Amino acid sequence: MQISELGEFNLIKRLTEGVKLQNSSSERGIGDDCAVMNYGDKRLLATTDVLLEGIHFDLTYTPLKHLGYKAAVVNFSDIYAMNGQPKQILVTVGISKRFEVEQIEELYRGILLACQKYKVDLIGGDTSASLTGLTISITCLGEGESDKIVYRNGAKVTDLVCVSGNLGASYMGLQLLEREKQVFQQVKDPDFQPDFSTKEYVLERQLKPEARRDIISELAKHNIQPTSMIDVSDGLSSEIMHICTQSGCGCEVYEDKIPIDYQTAVTAEEFNMNLTTVALNGGEDYELLFTAPLADYDKLKNIDDLHIIGHITKPENGMLLITRDGQSIAFKAQGWNSLEK
Amino acid sequence: MQISELGEFNLIKRLTEGVKLQNSSSERGIGDDCAVMNYGDKRLLATTDVLLEGIHFDLTYTPLKHLGYKAAVVNFSDIYAMNGQPKQILVTVGISKRFEVEQIEELYRGILLACQKYKVDLIGGDTSASLTGLTISITCLGEGESDKIVYRNGAKVTDLVCVSGNLGASYMGLQLLEREKQVFQQVKDPDFQPDFSTKEYVLERQLKPEARRDIISELAKHNIQPTSMIDVSDGLSSEIMHICTQSGCGCEVYEDKIPIDYQTAVTAEEFNMNLTTVALNGGEDYELLFTAPLADYDKLKNIDDLHIIGHITKPENGMLLITRDGQSIAFKAQGWNSLEK
Numbered sequence: 001m002q003i004s005e006l007g008e009f010n011l012i013k014r015l016t017e018g019v020k021l022q023n024s025s026s027e028r029g030i031g032d033d034c035a036v037m038n039y040g041d042k043r044l045l046a047t048t049d050v051l052l053e054g055i056h057f058d059l060t061y062t063p064l065k066h067l068g069y070k071a072a073v074v075n076f077s078d079i080y081a082m083n084g085q086p087k088q089i090l091v092t093v094g095i096s097k098r099f100e101v102e103q104i105e106e107l108y109r110g111i112l113l114a115c116q117k118y119k120v121d122l123i124g125g126d127t128s129a130s131l132t133g134l135t136i137s138i139t140c141l142g143e144g145e146s147d148k149i150v151y152r153n154g155a156k157v158t159d160l161v162c163v164s165g166n167l168g169a170s171y172m173g174l175q176l177l178e179r180e181k182q183v184f185q186q187v188k189d190p191d192f193q194p195d196f197s198t199k200e201y202v203l204e205r206q207l208k209p210e211a212r213r214d215i216i217s218e219l220a221k222h223n224i225q226p227t228s229m230i231d232v233s234d235g236l237s238s239e240i241m242h243i244c245t246q247s248g249c250g251c252e253v254y255e256d257k258i259p260i261d262y263q264t265a266v267t268a269e270e271f272n273m274n275l276t277t278v279a280l281n282g283g284e285d286y287e288l289l290f291t292a293p294l295a296d297y298d299k300l301k302n303i304d305d306l307h308i309i310g311h312i313t314k315p316e317n318g319m320l321l322i323t324r325d326g327q328s329i330a331f332k333a334q335g336w337n338s339l340e341k
Numbered sequence: 342m343q344i345s346e347l348g349e350f351n352l353i354k355r356l357t358e359g360v361k362l363q364n365s366s367s368e369r370g371i372g373d374d375c376a377v378m379n380y381g382d383k384r385l386l387a388t389t390d391v392l393l394e395g396i397h398f399d400l401t402y403t404p405l406k407h408l409g410y411k412a413a414v415v416n417f418s419d420i421y422a423m424n425g426q427p428k429q430i431l432v433t434v435g436i437s438k439r440f441e442v443e444q445i446e447e448l449y450r451g452i453l454l455a456c457q458k459y460k461v462d463l464i465g466g467d468t469s470a471s472l473t474g475l476t477i478s479i480t481c482l483g484e485g486e487s488d489k490i491v492y493r494n495g496a497k498v499t500d501l502v503c504v505s506g507n508l509g510a511s512y513m514g515l516q517l518l519e520r521e522k523q524v525f526q527q528v529k530d531p532d533f534q535p536d537f538s539t540k541e542y543v544l545e546r547q548l549k550p551e552a553r554r555d556i557i558s559e560l561a562k563h564n565i566q567p568t569s570m571i572d573v574s575d576g577l578s579s580e581i582m583h584i585c586t587q588s589g590c591g592c593e594v595y596e597d598k599i600p601i602d603y604q605t606a607v608t609a610e611e612f613n614m615n616l617t618t619v620a621l622n623g624g625e626d627y628e629l630l631f632t633a634p635l636a637d638y639d640k641l642k643n644i645d646d647l648h649i650i651g652h653i654t655k656p657e658n659g660m661l662l663i664t665r666d667g668q669s670i671a672f673k674a675q676g677w678n679s680l681e682k
Contacts, residue, residue, distance in 0.1 A: 011468060014442065015445065015446060016463065037429065040380065052435050052476070087366055088367055090388075092389050097345075100343060101342040101355065104356065120364075121363060123367055123369075123371065124371055125371075127356075128393055128397070133473065141387065
């Protein structure tokens, strides 16, 4: 059977069904942003992400330092999504012959910059020749308090659905970069300079994303314990479905509450793309999507850059987007296709 | 600068110099078989290894189930080399289009078989499309007691140098497989069957290696605490130099004490290769090389499949191989070149 027939989620499911945890320190395995291990009062968190050239990044427009930074940050984001703190990373790099030492140093400079900013230690890894492109695989370890770890499966009926920052910016940044790459290939002028002025924000969201450590610390400061949480890497649509499916509940998310930056809106307009589709399915936002008790409403609404976008319902209600004109549309697996062009 | 000018060890050194550990849980970073983290009484161990198609394996003669098994076991071996027990793995796989679901299932069957045998839990990972070959990156976590962890840097003058099992078998297995691949390509007969009879052992050492959990438990049973330890992945020559350099000492290793299996000897003869070179530089043995106090001599000599091959000396003595005819020859970095054909 072709892997494309199954899709990534089903492939993982098929490969790992029947896996049983046998060690007492293995508290939670596959199925969340991180695995969780039990070490006394602490919980140890572990997550891993791979970036492969041509699949996850294009070196035509991705500076190696940014790439290193992003490769580290996307792992930190998974740890924050469990309400933990990233502490260590192991970095594995496969390097093809066309790379020089100085380029790999640039990549590491980006990784180490992210480590410095987020107070994470580079503790090990593996370096190998590669016959083809550049491969970066990072494993991140983190810590959390046993009673503070947040899973995807704890959302309760009447909980509020919240998301940090804004959505769709990274995706529009990618569209811009891809368009300018095509223009560059057509004009064949080595001095060609793409015009990205007024688009700096969406480009930065794509090339140098940040993880929302600030939101985690705001939640702690306000004594808010999310009931479920996930980071938005595949798009809001896909992530809210993970939360609802694993929590056994439904949801209503209001289209007019979904936070979108002005530059994202202008760029989507330029590309003639539906803005809600971009925000729901763009992905690579690395914002935090979480649910919290209704009783925390007053505390939540005072946190900067945080948005209440809906609420959790009984499962029989379904997982619904309530559009601006009051229609209810079901979220769909792997993205919300009904608005797609 | 070309990466080949630097070599892997120097590249890692250059990329990671200036890395300082800033978290209290990060006890030991880069420079040993595993990183070590401090969680109360326990020490958490972490190691990662990547296998890239065309560099580390050739699917012409490597069954996917064996490949999965080996990818897991080589990580377990790094944990045992710290005197720890492997507990969890995270598995990242990059899959190109030419693979079918059933093939990736075979790979995972091998990984899970190794997990079952070594009592390790598969707790997470990442699965991605790959534009080119198969990529397997595994991170292994393990546990050890804080006063039992063994580093590379604790060897003391007069300590005995010991190695488990035998050396060079895996390398000769690889030579056989490579030769039969070439024959197969020349005859162009799809029904061609290589004749591997009487060579099963060296092939198994290459295709389905085991990690020496049994040696770790024997050492514990006999109450022997090694002063330094490393697993033999790059060859005895390279590993003994790691121990001596990091411990600030010299060594004398006796050529006639180096354990070599009969099949390895016969195959090396067939290939007209110097047997000592094969044993010293072949690599992929995944045996344990360690040092232990001279006072443990009587206990060590009674452990099955364990060999005392030399002793630790003052640093000014150098790192020496004492040949059968009594000559002293210095081990060389990246392998011991003087015997090479």
